[in-house]
């Protein structure tokens with residue numbers, strides 16, 4: 001389960017985020033290219049835009065489902 005206390009600082013604020021367990025496999029970018037991308041350092045992926053449509057929301061949920069490291073959270077709003 002993802003931990004919002006360990007999310008990468010380059011995630012945009014909001015519900016979805018990637019935490020430090022990311023292995024940079026790219027599966028989330030394939031599932032939700034409008035919301036996830038690789039970091040400038042090339043060592044992890046992160047949320048660069050929160051979902052704004054139902055399609056993007058579903059794609060972000062799909063990204064959570066396929067993430068092999070279980071490091072995508074959706075409890076980032078606080």
Ligand code: SF4
Pocket residue numbers: 018021022023024025026027028029044045063066067068069070071072
């Ligand atoms: S699917 Fe998970 S482990 Fe793979 S790059 Fe995305 S956040 Fe990282």
